[in-house]
Amino acid sequence: MIGIRGGADTTRGGHLPDTVALFPTCLGDLVMPDTVEHAQHALGVCGLDVRPVRGGTCCGQPAFNAGFHPHARRVARVSVRALAQTTGPIVVPAGSCAAMMSRHWVGLFAGDRDAELARQVAGRVVEFSAVLATHLDVLERRHLSWPGTAGYHDSCHMLRELRLSGEPRAVLGCVRDLELVPLASADRCCGFGGTFSVRYPEVSVAMADSKLDDARSRGVDVLISADPGCLMQLGGRAERTGDTPRVIHIATLLHEAGLR
Amino acid sequence: MSEDPLTSSTFAERARVQLAKPFLREAVPRATDIAVRDLRERFAGHDYDGLRELGREIRARTMADLEDALATLTDALVANGIHVHHAADAAAAREHIRRICRESDATRVVKVKSMATEEIALNPALVADGLEVTETDLGEYVVQLDGDRPSHIIAPIIHKTRAEVRETLSRVAGRELPDDASELTDFARERLRDAFMDADVGISGANFGVAETGTIVLVTNEGNGRMCTSMPRIHIALMGIERVIPTLEDLSVMLPLITGAGTGQLITSYVSMLSGPRGEGEPDGPEAMHVVLLDNGRRALLGTEYQEVLHCIRCGACQNVCPVYRQVGGHAYGWVYGGPIGAVLTPLFLGTEAGGELPQASSLCGACDDICPVKIPLHDLLLQLRRTRVDDGAAPWRERLAAELWAWAWSSPRRYRVVTRIGGGVVRVMAAAGLMSSLGPLGRWARGRTIPTPARRPFHSRGERDV
Structure with missing residues (x-):
């Protein structure tokens, strides 16, 4: 992980905006494109010159976690090569994909012809909310507001592989009228787990229910995460049961709070 | 249980049975949360993470030269007047213990809670020999009376309600016992007291074997361990070979790690350090003490990518x-060890034929890595087992086909766009027609969750991107 600090103070002259590449990830691209746009705008507001990555598809995580390394490599190679054409930090609005890229690509490509490329690209990966957390002053100045009660759900890999937990909460702390309540189950898995969620649907759903019940018991209107995988799982379950809370990406919350 | 659940059913089937027990999903989280909370609270102010690192170093150092440590342990045990037996597998270990019982004309056996004895399925073998066997840990006693299995390494009846325990003990008592935890315990205590007095042989496991002093260490809270190892004429300790630690100084690190990670205690009520049978002029203790050193698949892991699983001290953290465990409990895992450690150990000990499915039964959240007192990378070991399953061609054809199709479509931006455009349309139509359940993995997803509808305009088709 590399820290970045965009040139938000261009008004003071001389400093051109830092360029960042935005990797939408396959879930973001196909299922949550609006969320990726929200992330894009948020980064832009922070003074970054955001270049969406073209030609990449997926980080390879589904196959990697299922044990299919050659398949994971085949897919990740497309993304590695596309990302190698970009400059600056690679911002990923998905905690577990960011973890896959920065923590597992080097091993996945060990001894491969693209090993060096993968190593270089992996070293440039940063998770979206961690980038915003370096621009809290900008967020504060925007007078963001979202009246309601929120819980934050830690993505397992974002928390345990990237050790990012304070960053998204600090970002949410910049949103006025948003009461962020601590959840007892904040750091417990939502039950997604990639192929696990379709291999053992009953167990997976029971895990989601345990998390959603906790959020409901705290009177949460909105459950926020920085990982589309968790959002798909928790949101899909909440929608099916027709019950609260709403489950949204942190970028979408910021968008609704006025960061546009 | 006569038939082997591991081979006669799948994890999904066993999990479904457990998920249907509302009590389980209430009791297991409650009990396990208390253990974790106590660990955090009681060790606050102590450098627990520093202790974990010391523990990891001790375990790694010992496993790097396990044979040497075992030779030192064996010499020290023998010097202490303890008989040492080596068992290559479960059958050999059972045979050693049966022979010792036979040769000492035993009729009654009392046992301390021991996962190693569960692992070798000792009790049925002893019962078949005509021995009367009594488990003396309260939880294990109830498990035995019910013909059940322990479902947690430390808390064997975590899956039972107090009403169920009362029912079981009332059956033994031949009268209705009151619905009161301490009265139920009192009843069991009286029963067990008789068993201790009458037993010829006491059988225990071993939390640790200290090599330099030839000492078997037992960590318990109920005091039954001390009774079992001091009252009967014979004491037999069954110890997995990996439970050796080199020195007493190492024990000073490992003890708070196992009690903290296990039950959130700085120290347990009883810590027994057994260094031999009754000596001359000593008033109590067994006439003879035996240690059976159990391999049963452990040596085969040395030098492999799975060696670190031998660092495990069976704390249950x-x-x-x-x-996953908190939803389905230990029985869903089908064998002796449940949870993440069971998902790793079972296929390694029993082979992938029987236990190969278990590494899939994890969401790979990594919480186990963060709590493990000796920092075993369980998450990586699960990934490695999954990878080996695929590399060995043991994955079912449906999975292999899905991986092939996915890799083909996703490994070219053009194919990715075309396939997802068509696939997105199909999913939208099927979802609108309510036909999702017929779409393979998506149908399985649709059990309980709505399918996220692919966007009509994915991000890659929005505007000109100039990178």
Whole structure:
């Protein structure tokens, strides 16, 4: 992980905006494109010159976690090569994909012809909310507001592989009228787990229910995460049961709070 | 249980049975949360993470030269007047213990809670020899009376309600016992007291074997361990060969790690350090003490990518934090060890034929890595087992086909766009027609969750991107 600090103070002259590449990830691209746009705008507001990555598809995580390394490599190679054409930090609005890229690509490509490329690209990966957390002053100045009660759900890999937990909460702390309540189950898995969620649907759903019940018991209107995988799982379950809370990406919350 | 659940059913089937027990999903989280909370609270102000690192170093150093440590342990045990037996597998270990019982004309056996004896399925073998066997840990006693299995390494009846325990003990008592935890305990205590007095042989496991002093260490809270190892004429300790630690100084690190990670205690009520049978002029203790050193698949892991699983000290902490375990309990795992450690150990000990499915039964959240007192990378070991399953061609054809199709479509931006455009349309139509359940993995997803509808305009088709 590399820290970045965009040139938000261009008004003071001389400093051109830092360029960042935005990797939408396959879930973001196909299922949550609006969320990726929200992330894009948020980064832009922070003074970054955001270049969406073209030609990449997926980080390879589904196959990697299922044990299919050659398949994971085949897919990740497309993304590695596309990302190698970009400059600056690679911002990923998905905690577990960011973890896959920065923590597992080097091993996945060990001894491969693209090993060096993968190593270089992996070293440039940063998770979206961690980038915003370096621009809290900008967020504060925007007078963001979202009246309601929120819980934050830690993505397992974002928390345990990237050790990012304070960053998204600090970002949410910049949103006025948003009461962020601590959840007892904040750091417990939502039950997604990639192929696990379709291999053992009953167990997976029971895990989601345990998390959603906790959020409901705290009177949460909105459950926020920085990982589309968790959002798909928790949101899909909440929608099916027709019950609260709403489950949204942190970028979408910021968008609704006025960061546009 | 006569038939082997591991081979006669799948994890999904066993999990479904457990999920249907509302009590389980209430009791297991409650009990495990208390253990984790106590660990955090009681060790606050202590450098627990520093202790974990010391523990990891001790275990790694010992496993790097396990044979040497075992030779030192064996010499020290023998010097202490303890008989040492080596068992290559479960059958050999059972045979050693049966022979010792036979040769000492035993009729009654009392046992301390021991996962190693569960692992070798000792009790049925002893009962078949005509021995009367009594488990003396309260939880294990109830498990035995019910013909059940322990479902947690430390808390064997975590899956039972107090009403169920009362029912079981009332049956033994031949009268209705009151619905009161301490009265139920009192009843069991009286029964067990008789068993201790009458037993010829006491059988225990071993939390640790200290090589330099030839000492078997037992960590318990009920005091039954001390009774079992001091009252009967014979004491037999069954110890997995990996439970050796080199020195007493190492024990000073490992003890708070196992009690903290296991039950959130700085120290347990009883810590027994057994260094031989009754000496001359000593008033109590067994006439003879035996240690059976159990391999049963452990040596085969040395030098492999799975060696670190031998660092395990069976504290149960990974079960306490596992989000899957807290939903389905230990029985869903089908064998002796449940939770993350069970998902790793079972296929390694029993082979992938029987236990190969278990590494899939994890959401790979990594909570086990963060709590493990000796920092075993369980998450990586699960990934490695999954990878080996695929590399060995053991994955079912449906999975292999899905991986092939996915890799083909996703490994070219053009194919990715075309396939997802068509696939997105199909999913939208099927979803609108309510036909999702017929779409393979998506249908399985649709059990309980709505399918996220692919966007009509994916991000890649929005505007000109100039990178």
